[in-house]
Amino acid sequence: GENVEQHPSTLSVQEGDSAVIKCTYSDSASNYFPWYKQELGKRPQLIIDIRSNVGEKKDQRIAVTLNKTAKHFSLHITETQPEDSAVYFCAAKPGFQKLVFGTGTRLLVSP
Amino acid sequence: GAVVSQHPSWVICKSGTSVKIECRSLDFQATTMFWYRQFPKQSLMLMATSNEGSKATYEQGVEKDKFLINHASLTLSTLTVTSAHPEDSSFYICSAKNPGVKDVDTQYFGPGTRLTVL
Numbered sequence: 001g002e003n004v005e006q007h008p009s010t011l012s013v014q015e016g017d018s019a020v021i022k023c024t025y026s027d028s029a030s031n032y033f034p035w036y037k038q039e040l041g042k043r044p045q046l047i048i049d050i051r052s053n054v055g056e057k058k059d060q061r062i063a064v065t066l067n068k069t070a071k072h073f074s075l076h077i078t079e080t081q082p083e084d085s086a087v088y089f090c091a092a093k094p095g096f097q098k099l100v101f102g103t104g105t106r107l108l109v110s111p
Numbered sequence: 112g113a114v115v116s117q118h119p120s121w122v123i124c125k126s127g128t129s130v131k132i133e134c135r136s137l138d139f140q141a142t143t144m145f146w147y148r149q150f151p152k153q154s155l156m157l158m159a160t161s162n163e164g165s166k167a168t169y170e171q172g173v174e175k176d177k178f179l180i181n182h183a184s185l186t187l188s189t190l191t192v193t194s195a196h197p198e199d200s201s202f203y204i205c206s207a208k209n210p211g212v213k214d215v216d217t218q219y220f221g222p223g224t225r226l227t228v229l
Contacts, residue, residue, distance in 0.1 A: 032216045043204060043220040044155065089154060093216060098145075098170075101154045 002027040004092050006102030014110055019080050021105045023090035024072040032093040033066060033073045038104075039086045047088075048075070080109045113209045114138050117221035124195055125229055132190045132224045134205030140185035141207035145218065146178075149202040161188040195228045202226075 003026040013019050025033075031052040036044035050057045050064045050073065057064050061080075066073040073092075077084055090102040114137040124130050134144055142163045147155040159180050160168045167180035179191040188207075192199055202225050206218040 034217070036220075041202075041223075041225070043222045045220070046217060049214075049217065098157055098160065099218060101156075103154050104152075 002030060002092055002094050002097070002100040004090060004100050004102040006090050006105055008105060009103065010106045010108070012108045012110065013080050015080060015082060017080055019075075019077045019084070019107055019109075021075045021088055021090070021107070022072060023074070023092075023102050024070075025092040025100075026071065027092070027094045028068075028071065029094040030092040031095065032099075033064070034091050034093075034099070035062075035064060035075050036089045036091065036101075037086045038089065044089060077107075080107075082109050082111050085109045113207075113217075113219040115141075115205065115207050115219045115221040117205055117224050119224060120222060121225040121227075123227045123229065126196050127194055129191055129193045130195055130226060132192075132203055132205075132226075134188045134190070134207070134221050136186045136207045136209075136219075139207075139209045139211055141188075142185060142210060144182060144188040144205055144207045146180060146188075146190050147204045147206065149204060149223075151202075155204065158190075163188075192226065195226070197228045200226055200228045 006023045034049035037047045038044040061078045063076040088105045091099045093099045116135045118133045144161040146158045149155050158173045161180050161182040163182045169175045182188040204223040205221045
């Protein structure tokens with residue numbers, strides 16, 4: 001089955017810096033890659049997603065890139081703000097199968 | 112929108128008792144709902160896929176007789192933790208897919224239920 005690895009497990013940046021979180025997946029059939037933000041004790045919230053027919057997608061300060069050949073995708077957050085502090089999860093979904101989550105990255109943005 | 116609610120938001124129970132958690136899709140009909148468990152500082156682990164009108168599909172290692180899932184309507188799925196023990200204490204989160212939108216793969220999560228078993 002699909003296996004998703006996520007790095008780093010923790011990431012500390014200064015406000016205004018950029019943050020990059022990377023994920024790799026194992027199943028070449030995966031075609032849907034969402035990113036979720038989860039604040040402590042709250043629900044995961046979808047922040048951006050990308051499909052396998054697209055190499056990059058951007059939404060304001062957030063962007064996701066996908067390299068199908070290397071089987072990895074990354075989340076880029078520019079001009080980070082303290083409210084970006086949270087745990088971020090990547091996920092991959094092969095076809096009609098279940099969504100498989102990465103292990104999470106705890107992002108801390110210091111003022 | 113695609114709003115998913117859960118009830119209760121938290122529950123404390125004694126060991127050996129059963130607890131029911133409800134997951135509702137408020138503004139759409141969800142033929143498929145998912146139940147996840149999340150331990151502190153860990154990722155979301157899928158427990159089972161709930162399909163309206165049919166039996167749930169459980170992930171390997173999840174006891175179907177302990178975690179009873181019922182999806183009796185297009186807007187409601189329930190998870191019952193039977194004979195709960197302290198090791199069942201966790202954050203239980205449901206999600207649902209909205210078949211009425213263009214992006215059918217997107218999952219919308221409920222706010223979660225924190226279960227503490229004493």
